[in-house]
Amino acid sequence: MSGSANTAEGNTQKPKKKWEFPHVFALMFGLIIITAILTYFIPAGEYDRETKIVGDQERTVVINDTYHEVEGSPTGFFEIFETVHKGMTQSADIIFFIFIVGGAFGILNATKAIETGLANLSMKMADKEIYLIPVIMTLFALGGGTFGMSEETIPFIMILVPLAMKLGFDSLTGAAMVIMGSGAGFTASFMNPFTIGVAQGIAELPTFSGMAVRLVMWFIFVALSIAFVMIYAKKVKKNPEKSLMYKIDKERNFDDSLSGEYTKLTARQGIIIGLLAVTIIILAIGVIYFKWFIMEIASLFLIMGVIAGFVGRLRVNEIANAFIAGCKDLIVGALVVGFAYGILVVLEESNTIDTILFAASSLVSQLPTAFSAIGMYVFQSLLNFLVPSGSGQAALTMPIMTPLSDLTGVNRQTAVMAFQLGDGISNAITPTSGVLMASLAIAKIPWTTWFRWVIPLILLFYIAGAIILTIVHLFIWTV
Template structure:
């Protein structure tokens, strides 16, 4: 029998097209359009700003009580399309960082060292794979908690996603070990110079003061996040069809995950040692020499070139492998520019300061007992618009600091409210370039990721609120 049923008029019914969620570029551009429309309804205004020295670094911060209305500058039709280019220009350092790292891993993959190394590791970890998750996530959480590991996590997506699949888990598990691991450490950081350090400097508090409280919070958050990932990974291990990525992972071209066991050659062992050395040098450079994107990209490029020669690749093979690696990360790199385009709209329309002014007025009217939670909610919402930790600190802490004095909230508590609000939503916000790039590299749709991680995010918000209330009422009393 035909699947199409004839109607009374003899016309066959056309099969309904299945609804598809928009491509990540369509999603991001849609958010740009929505933000542009809002600029016609949000009054324009701005704070005065000044350059100040925060922990030895010059930063531009807003000046409290200087907000005034400004001439409206809504985003026009042509300007909407210009924001994509402007966003990519502003985020060019991250975009090209992703391309260079991708190219370096393209060379690494051409040597087959990672492929063979993963096969060997999966053989050795038989029946003990689940214990890799807490170890790996704890290391990333330590990076997030100490030196604010964020952009630095992107290269590891390319290693841990295929590793997770090889070990019988799925790509969600592999990406989560990186994103959720570093995110938990970043959120509950005890000495992140880019968030806690900057915020405490602006609030005129001793750098990294209150570390004992934050260490306890770090342990709590990391434990919750590791448990969440392990429970999901165990479920997928028992029944792969329960994976939210089952179909997509089944369709992946993962030639490098062949079940054939090959012993590592001497050259491949040296290349894996080179990768380990690169990671160690990266950590030392970031912690002790203030390395950032420029230095890290250069480090991975050096690693890729050396690995190519050690792997006995010809010069042309190295170049071609570099290009192949860049091709794999085109979506992940360019989506960062779209994410920055949203911030461009808010900045050029002079509406972001209006949002800040309105929120601070609302918080100031709350009872003392709820003021800290009000700051927490405000910082959480603002993080969807300004996902940069240091950028959000420079924008909000000059206002939250005197506001905390007026509302009876300890400045230390105000910093904690900023820290938690800035960190928790980093694992879901579509304006976070690093998250969107990581998901694109892992080939995980944002909607699938959101559906999977939202219970953890809600739990984290609840735990964060409880911790904030406890320290506000019983520990850091103004």
């Protein structure tokens, strides 16, 4: 009797819930808390700063040999929660850029033009789908290598994720074509004004000098990225269950993606797709020749959305509702940027970033000449987790790395390359990168899944970067 009672009693016990990885907001807030705790252990200090003309813009840069300790200001309990609002405020331009672009694509989706166009493309690319990957990634890599394509990639996530899935790949492949295409080009850029231009200006080098060496590096990094994505895509195409996103992709709601019966493009849908193509061309021209940034790009996509709505014969209220629906789809992707910036707020307000910079540069200065370039590379790579902005990191570190390179026998061009590699590679994994976290949120890819997939390529990048840096230090850009 007692045995049967125990059995019955055991059957009434609730099954243990399976452990779930924290939501991206929980993850980011956890990082804010950890960073806040560290402010109680890292001494506060700062460098003096001055305003200099770098290229054709004024930039605030640190002054070397001016580091001094200041009164500590560790982050308090209530201030931890304030950082979320401050992070949202500081990144408001990016957040609303994402909302506006999302709304514009919401209107575009309401016309069914992209949905029908991608369906037709997938049929025409039957048995040739894999060749789209190198073409698309090369285009994004050119954008990253020339005008520093970064925030501008976010809208394309909404196009290429459903396209990749329709072609028999998965959402990870679609996101990777955008993130790793532009990321490889950005990392090994040969004329990015926001990284190479700023860093060389501070280092007093001719703008975009050393381009031939960087072009070779660009080809190496882009080739590695394309090969990595294609190998994975082929594996998924052959066996969908090999996809790291298999379970999540199966549960996706395809109402706004690619499902149902497809017909040929109507004339109006063809015009709308042509409008999207013209918008992309204008985007490239505006960024390269007219120095457009977030505000201008958001306005361009909004114009595109409104025109597409009218061409698609949507009523005014339908356009407005489609815009709202597009914004709703990107709420997580937009707001996660504010959480990422919250981490930077903690470091800035506690005056600990300069202390970390001072300690790391002191260690680099003690390395033998042969290892100084690698030391700079490691230093810049680690700092990028705290300062993911390329131009911001250049303004923070190059005024210190430039004289340090002179003292340690490292050519200034090599110091700039160490900066660009350190700044670029980890952008594809760092949770403090608002663009990365927004892209993953829009693609509905958990950061842990992305990290597990991309880390072999990132390690390959770091190894390739170290080899290239050593070669140029010893044989090309010698002092």
